[in-house]
Amino acid sequence: MTPAPTGIDLLSDVSLQVRVELGRTRMLVEDVLRLGPDSVVELDKSAGDPIDIYVNGRHVARGEVLVLNENFCIRVSEIIEPFQVDEMPEAGAGPTATLRVAPASTGAPIGSPVTGQVTSQVA
Numbered sequence: 001m002t003p004a005p006t007g008i009d010l011l012s013d014v015s016l017q018v019r020v021e022l023g024r025t026r027m028l029v030e031d032v033l034r035l036g037p038d039s040v041v042e043l044d045k046s047a048g049d050p051i052d053i054y055v056n057g058r059h060v061a062r063g064e065v066l067v068l069n070e071n072f073c074i075r076v077s078e079i080i081e082p083f084q085v086d087e088m089p090e091a092g093a094g095p096t097a098t099l100r101v102a103p104a105s106t107g108a109p110i111g112s113p114v115t116g117q118v119t120s121q122v123a
Helices: 007-011 029-033
Strands: 018-027 051-055 058-068 071-079 096-101 116-122
Touching (some): 051 071
Antiparallel strands (some): 058 071
């Protein structure tokens, strides 16, 4: 008989939502509706800027995007101290448009793991 988990092991099968934010942009609804294959959305961050990592909607770390064996990876470079924590708005808190970006070269379906997410405030 297997002993019941105790301590931190109680959390070993708890699912957490991890979201990586590459950047943000503002778009009009009509511009969002015009998006299609090969569309380019300019973000407020430059290549090489740290990306933000959220767990269950809470900003917990910053990192950098890497490519390892043709897969995107995230290297955590900074853990956000509790007194610096800021939270992303909850879904439905205001008019937003969410775009999930999958790497085209992998053929990964939209919304697959390790996707970028752009949350745009609709003007």
